[in-house]
Amino acid sequence: MAFIRTRFAPSPTGYLHVGGARTALFNWLYARHTGGTFILRIEDTDQVRSTEPSVQAIFDALRWLEIDWDEGPFFQSQRLDVYNAHIDRLVAEGHAYHCTCTPEQIEAMREKARATGDKPRYDGTCREKGLAACPGSVVRFKAPSTGATLVPDAVKGDIVFANDELDDFVLRRSDGMPTYNFAAVVDDVTMQINTIIRGDDHVMNTPKQILIYNALNQPLPVFAHVPMVLGPDRTRLSKRHGATSVTAYRDMGLLPDAFINFLARLGWSYGDQEFFTRAELIEKFTLDRVGKSAGIFDAVKLSALNADHIKATAPQALARHLLPFMQAQGLNATDDAYLHGAIATLQARSKTLEEMARQAHFYYTEPVALDDQTAGKFLKPEVLEWLRALADRLSALTSFGEKDLETVFLQVMETFQIKLGKIAQPLRVALTGTTVSPGIFEIMVVLGKERVLARLARAIEYIEKRG
RNA sequence: GGUCCCAUCGUCUAACGGUUAGGACACUGGCCUCUCACGCCAGUAACAGGGGUUCGAAUCCCCUUGGGAUCACCA
Numbered sequence: 001m002a003f004i005r006t007r008f009a010p011s012p013t014g015y016l017h018v019g020g021a022r023t024a025l026f027n028w029l030y031a032r033h034t035g036g037t038f039i040l041r042i043e044d045t046d047q048v049r050s051t052e053p054s055v056q057a058i059f060d061a062l063r064w065l066e067i068d069w070d071e072g073p074f075f076q077s078q079r080l081d082v083y084n085a086h087i088d089r090l091v092a093e094g095h096a097y098h099c100t101c102t103p104e105q106i107e108a109m110r111e112k113a114r115a116t117g118d119k120p121r122y123d124g125t126c127r128e129k130g131l132a133a134c135p136g137s138v139v140r141f142k143a144p145s146t147g148a149t150l151v152p153d154a155v156k157g158d159i160v161f162a163n164d165e166l167d168d169f170v171l172r173r174s175d176g177m178p179t180y181n182f183a184a185v186v187d188d189v190t191m192q193i194n195t196i197i198r199g200d201d202h203v204m205n206t207p208k209q210i211l212i213y214n215a216l217n218q219p220l221p222v223f224a225h226v227p228m229v230l231g232p233d234r235t236r237l238s239k240r241h242g243a244t245s246v247t248a249y250r251d252m253g254l255l256p257d258a259f260i261n262f263l264a265r266l267g268w269s270y271g272d273q274e275f276f277t278r279a280e281l282i283e284k285f286t287l288d289r290v291g292k293s294a295g296i297f298d299a300v301k302l303s304a305l306n307a308d309h310i311k312a313t314a315p316q317a318l319a320r321h322l323l324p325f326m327q328a329q330g331l332n333a334t335d336d337a338y339l340h341g342a343i344a345t346l347q348a349r350s351k352t353l354e355e356m357a358r359q360a361h362f363y364y365t366e367p368v369a370l371d372d373q374t375a376g377k378f379l380k381p382e383v384l385e386w387l388r389a390l391a392d393r394l395s396a397l398t399s400f401g402e403k404d405l406e407t408v409f410l411q412v413m414e415t416f417q418i419k420l421g422k423i424a425q426p427l428r429v430a431l432t433g434t435t436v437s438p439g440i441f442e443i444m445v446v447l448g449k450e451r452v453l454a455r456l457a458r459a460i461e462y463i464e465k466r467g
Numbered sequence: 468g469g470u471c472c473c474a475u476c477g478u479c480u481a482a483c484g485g486u487u488a489g490g491a492c493a494c495u496g497g498c499c500u501c502u503c504a505c506g507c508c509a510g511u512a513a514c515a516g517g518g519g520u521u522c523g524a525a526u527c528c529c530c531u532u533g534g535g536a537u538c539a540c541c542a
Binding site for chain 2: 009010011013043045046048049103106117119120121138151156159160161162165169170172173174175177179180181183184199200201202203204205225227228230232234235236262265266267269270271272273274275291292293294295296297298300301302303304305307311347348349350359419420421422423424425427428434435436437438439440441
């Protein structure tokens with residue numbers, strides 16, 4: 001297989017969920033790894049459940065994940081003529097037939113089968129009638145009732161299905177729309193998809209699809225069924241497990257690279273390595289390292305990985321992702337050196353971008369809020385002369401680097417015979433209005449001389465007023 | 468219920484017949500320290516059970532048990 005062609009084919013019946021995102025990711029990574037082509041196809045043959053907002057939500061999520069596609073998006077609803085041409089061919093060649101049995105008749109067959117303990121299946125009433133298409137008729141596939149169908153799977157190995165498990169399933173519904181199994185095969189054939197990576201909830205569909213490939217006289221693609229993503233209760237991940245929409249994680253302040261790193265490691269591994277950049281993922285992703293067993297989605301681990309990515313990303317690159325959160329919190333920041341400096345002090349202490357934005361407030365709040373709750377506790381008369389001395393010496397500084405600041409502090413500490421711990425908290429409150437922040441030297445460097453002196457002056461004033 | 472898949476610490480996983488069964492998250496101690504974090508060090512914790520095969524099984528085979536998926540004119 002010289003040239004890999006993969007695809008992601010979601011149905012637009014809701015937001016892109018975690019499981020779908022991982023399927024998209026694996027297909028994308030594999031295509032990028034092999035220098036192949038990744039195609040996006042929207043499976044909207046279910047007229048009732050498919051919606052335009054869902055289509056947009058999927059695009060939106062993929063865009064955030066930075067998963068781009070080379071061809072498409074193709075919409076199945078716009079390819080009816082392609083499916084019909086293949087239907088005609090299958091009927092003409094005797095692989096399929098028109099069926100006029102009504103849903104009621106089908107249900108009766110199932111009831112009867114259940115009563116006798118047989119498998120509920122279509123009994124083949126119209127199979128040999130040679131009926132023509134007519135309003136309300138469906139097209140069924142002439143499935144073999146003997147023998148077995150082998151599903152070669154790149155992750156699970158060979159899986160064998162007895163053909164008598166299958167019945168003459170529907171290819172085209174009475175409303176003229178193709179069914180999933182048929183449309184998917186026709187699309188994969190015509191789009192020359194040669195590697196199908198999808199959730200293993202699709203393995204039961206695969207023998208049917210292989211039968212269609214055979215009837216169409218087409219070579220089989222490589223199938224790779226990746227294990228499911230489960231919720232903490234070990235059932236398939238769904239809405240009731242909390243956030244399952246991909247964009248919800250974006251809105252929580254996750255980095256897309258952290259999210260795909262996490263998704264990749266759920267079901268795929270590369271020795272002991274846990275942290276992967278996007279480029280590393282592309283470089284190292286192969287199908288033979290995909291695991292066989294289902295995995296539980298662990299939000300705590302995702303959060304830890306996000307923290308690692310935040311630490312490992314350059315402030316300049318982080319800014320773009322952080323800005324929306326700052327704006328949402330009413331902070332008027334711009335992508336400049338000041339912001340980058342602030343980010344650098346916050347990286348080690350933020351698990352999410354949302355959290356980072358919250359911690360960045362003091363950098364952008366002028367004047368800093370001095371509430372009596374905290375300010376009253378630390379900005380007391382006894383620190384007054386220390387702060388004054390600090391302000392004096394700092395104002396004399398011509399360069400405001402960490403080394404310069406340290407020198408000033410040592411002098412003040414020496415003068416008053418105090419330890420850094422004594423003055424650090426009052427100073428922190430003066431500069432940030434809170435008792436928790438990055439190191440005082442680093443924030444002073446970022447704030448710069450002017451802001452520092454202004455905030456100090458204000459704290460001194462606060463103490464004087466309060467007495 | 469039929470069919471199919473899966474099975475290593477609580478969780479994600481490494482191991483491709485021979486290891487004191489490794490790493491990460493979480494948790495618990497300690498160190499560092501101007502607060503909070505980060506970081507560093509240490510610790511608790513797993514081969515589902517039973518039969519085989521083999522000089523030797525977490526690794527191969529079978530059974531049991533457990534979990535999951537799927538049984539549509541949904542995808």
